[in-house]
Amino acid sequence: ELRLFKQLHLIQLLESPHCPRKTEEIRAQRAWSEPSEKTSWDRADFSTREPRGAAEHPPGHRPDCQQLFLAGQQSSGIFQVQPSGSQPFKVYCDMTAEGGWTVIQRRTDGSVDFDQLWDAYKNGFGDLHGDFWLGLEKIHHLVQEGRYNLLIELEDWEGNSQAVQFEFSLGGESTAYTLNLLGPLSGELENAIGDFRQLPFSTRDRDHDLKADTNCAKHLSGGWWFSTCGHANLNGKYFRSIPRQRHERKQGIFWKTWKGRYYPLKSTTMKIQPTALEAEP
Numbered sequence: 001e002l003r004l005f006k007q008l009h010l011i012q013l014l015e016s017p018h019c020p021r022k023t024e025e026i027r028a029q030r031a032w033s034e035p036s037e038k039t040s041w042d043r044a045d046f047s048t049r050e051p052r053g054a055a056e057h058p059p060g061h062r063p064d065c066q067q068l069f070l071a072g073q074q075s076s077g078i079f080q081v082q083p084s085g086s087q088p089f090k091v092y093c094d095m096t097a098e099g100g101w102t103v104i105q106r107r108t109d110g111s112v113d114f115d116q117l118w119d120a121y122k123n124g125f126g127d128l129h130g131d132f133w134l135g136l137e138k139i140h141h142l143v144q145e146g147r148y149n150l151l152i153e154l155e156d157w158e159g160n161s162q163a164v165q166f167e168f169s170l171g172g173e174s175t176a177y178t179l180n181l182l183g184p185l186s187g188e189l190e191n192a193i194g195d196f197r198q199l200p201f202s203t204r205d206r207d208h209d210l211k212a213d214t215n216c217a218k219h220l221s222g223g224w225w226f227s228t229c230g231h232a233n234l235n236g237k238y239f240r241s242i243p244r245q246r247h248e249r250k251q252g253i254f255w256k257t258w259k260g261r262y263y264p265l266k267s268t269t270m271k272i273q274p275t276a277l278e279a280e281p
């Protein structure tokens with residue numbers, strides 16, 4: 001009877017919230033269920049929900065998507081990369097053609113507001129599974145040590161598509177992330193970014209465009225490498241039809257040399273890849 005009494009007493013003690021062991025269990029459960037300050041450590045990781053038809057892969061330490069492709073990864077999806085001199089961050093890798101493209105921008109459905117300020121364009125925003133802007137600082141880290149190509153793919157509302165590919169370089173924040181196009185490589189789409197001169201990036205709160213009397217980002221909406229406002233803006237407002245008001249038509253996603261100044265494009269993708277397809281030593 002004494003032994004039975006001790007066993008019952010021990011069970012009651014373990015079930016008590018004042019029991020040290022039980023207290024640790026309660027703390028562990030609370031720590032698991034309560035949100036952590038570290039869950040949003042990097043806004044440019046964008047989203048933790050399930051991807052749309054593509055797997056999210058374990059972290060890696062390759063500098064970009066091309067090196068992941070050369071290492072044997074053949075499926076498109078979200079991966080962790082780490083360029084030289086940078087902390088690891090997540091990117092969407094397009095592995096469907098010519099091996100390993102790192103996607104830096106995607107517009108498909110208007111679910112993400114691209115009329116953002118400088119810090120948002122610097123750090124990135126949106127959803128890597130859908131519409132997003134990777135972030136100027138991340139793009140700069142990706143391309144700073146070599147020669148890179150920029151591939152721009154556009155689609156209209158009639159199902160037509162066009163693409164153009166450039167070799168380019170991108171400066172750091174001290175240069176306002178200046179884009180330098182080194183010449184077209186392929187594609188029938190005519191250049192609409194500028195006359196292959198250096199173009200700093202502009203947002204509503206950081207006006208670096210080449211038009212002295214106008215803030216192009218405020219006038220057109222979104223951040224972009226504006227020259228004199230009127231040639232292209234792939235980060236403009238997402239319209240499903242041509243707006244009636246002229247000032248609204250100027251704010252859409254457009255590429256002047258293809259569909260004209262006032263045609264709002266259906267989708268855009270910007271992705272980058274090293275110019276030489278060489279395996280990392």
